[in-house]
Amino acid sequence: MGLTSSLCISADANLTSALDLTTASAPVTVRAATAWQSGTGAGKADKAFSDRRTLAASATEDLDLAGVLLDAFGATITFARIKGLYIRADAANTNNVVIGGAASNAWSTLLGATGTITLRPGGALGLTTGSADATAYAVTAGTGDLLKVANSGAGTPVSYDIVIIGASA
Structure with a gap:
């Protein structure tokens, strides 16, 4: 089974100021995009996981990146390296979605063992390695493969979308 994949992160901003006879502007456009061909080396990925998930009020889950997640065809995925990650909290959420900080066996190459990122409703996290990067994350x-996702509060559930692109070796 082959995989072609890509992840793009971009930002556009245009700061303007009204002057006497004109309006000055300072436009900025930046983009980081990585495409991977099928395989396991530099510039390659062979595993992908995607899902829309919901956590009950105050609930948490540990996504096991090595041997528990299933791909779109029901096959078990074992990531050895993560090359792209996209997580988006649903805009209709009342509570935040907190990423990271698993109590044990945390996938720590991104945030350390205890670091977290809070996604407010509608917020998103995008991460990509360069195409020349064979190491990735x-x-x-068994010791560093759990990505914790948590609902930050009580009262209401949260939903989030997640896409993980990586390699099996």
């Missing part, structure tokens, strides 16, 4: 089965 390592996953260590």
